[in-house]
Amino acid sequence: MKSSLLVDVKFDIFGNFDRFRKALPGRQIINWSDLEARPNDLSGIHYALGWKPDEGLFATMPDLKVMFSVGAGVDHMLEDKSLPDLPLVRFVDQSLTSRMSEWICLQCLIHLRQHSLYTRQQKDKLWRDHPQPDAGDLRVGIMGLGILGSDAAAKLKMLGFQVNGWSRTRKTLPGVNCFDESELDEFLACSDILVGLLPLTPQTTGIFNASLFAKLPDTTPIGGPIFINAGRGKSQVEADIISALQDGRLKGVSLDVFEDEPLPQESPLWLIENAVLTPHVASVSDADALATHVAGQIERFEAGLALEYLVDKKTGY
């Protein structure tokens, strides 16, 4: 009998788990959300997949060997201070990556091509053109150059944007001017559009705040800097974003993530012009792809090969 997989995810995207049964034939799939199906004895279970798993749950699994995250980010798992010191595998998948790049390219183009302005004009039946820089006139700065950031950089470059990138340790990407931790101010000073794709760690909590926005260029070819965040909501200070939009420090924003999700009804962000909001849908994990990914890594592990996409729990990503 092959070892079981325990799944503790806090939402319902996986339906009846049939896709996991198909991808992992011969293994028991334990849905922790199904109270009646919870085993009394967690011994003998080698694998666990989580999204905000119950605090302490994984620590009570005596034979656990590998933990999997439902997403590319793992902050939702590292919050559990009792998380065992075992390999933690993030979710990496071509569809997850390309969906994120779709969303980022869409948002950069929306701001470049003044889409919100033209939408308002359409409502007023107004036929009027406006001066239009092209992508090559704009510098997009991507903070976070993991798999998602690198893919977005390549696609933005191909659309014609100038692309800069920042990461804690310097990366090398073709056609992208890369900055490291010590060069943050220099990087921000040349970011007409700033794209956040950072993992949530103590260092990145609240990093997108008034003092950071103050370091963006004062003028840009589209009338001011743009901030786009598809990383984690707790990396941004929404009160500062709102002030910056109101006083013109920021020309516009696109946000897919928020300090609290769902975004509270009373947030002024909902109704600010030039704030484009989406409900954490930039890149949703595809359940079939996730099942395939988990099955593939378990297969590697049992064949004695190294696991891929391992998280460094010290840095938090």
Place this chain on the structure above:
Amino acid sequence: MKSSLLVDVKFDIFGNFDRFRKALPGRQIINWSDLEARPNDLSGIHYALGWKPDEGLFATMPDLKVMFSVGAGVDHMLEDKSLPDLPLVRFVDQSLTSRMSEWICLQCLIHLRQHSLYTRQQKDKLWRDHPQPDAGDLRVGIMGLGILGSDAAAKLKMLGFQVNGWSRTRKTLPGVNCFDESELDEFLACSDILVGLLPLTPQTTGIFNASLFAKLPDTTPIGGPIFINAGRGKSQVEADIISALQDGRLKGVSLDVFEDEPLPQESPLWLIENAVLTPHVASVSDADALATHVAGQIERFEAGLALEYLVDKKTGY
């Protein structure tokens, strides 16, 4: 004395023509719109640049050698039935091309990522996600594979879309499934998103009509076919587009061009949900780039080299 350039454009993007004087040193630039500057004698002028030039004007220039179009399309010049039988050069420029691709990628992503739906939800402060196919699930069909269509095809491909192309004579483009004149129905049947980038000719006038829309797929991963037009407005039958949007034959449209421009106030298109309209701004000729282009072709011509980007007046493009 080098030969002069006569410029007859019907709008004001060129300002004081200094950019032409800079690009063409030593030549007189005659602005036909400036009534006081019009010479009585048009002899000795070898070059003319036009946008909807006065009917018959170019025919009255006894020494005219080369005609230039302000845009990539030339229908506005071929309308003049007395246009002399001389080389006609279209405008081709990297910026013109990349701006068009920006607009087309933006519109494809808007429909793929259900941007209008999420915008409406934002207004209602509604946090709700929807099933989301990715670009790879969608087939974009581009009608017209000239310089603009080929560039858009490559960029859509890179964003992850499946890309098909149609042209009168079959083209070969990397990664693009190309169809020719005889295969139009087959091409339409696999176009979840149809992109029009056709020149205006007798054959393409009114081509985007109810009978063509009927040949698009009935169902697509985003709930129905999308029509996008950035070619020429007279290629589309707006009454048919409006009916198709109303009865659901089309799920959405993005239109930058219209049968009559500006789009008349009474057109129902302005207020149809899922109709994204822009006022013929998808790709606006950059005046500096145009001046450089015209200067470069005149230089080639006077050096005895072949002109580039020549229009075939029989096919009309």
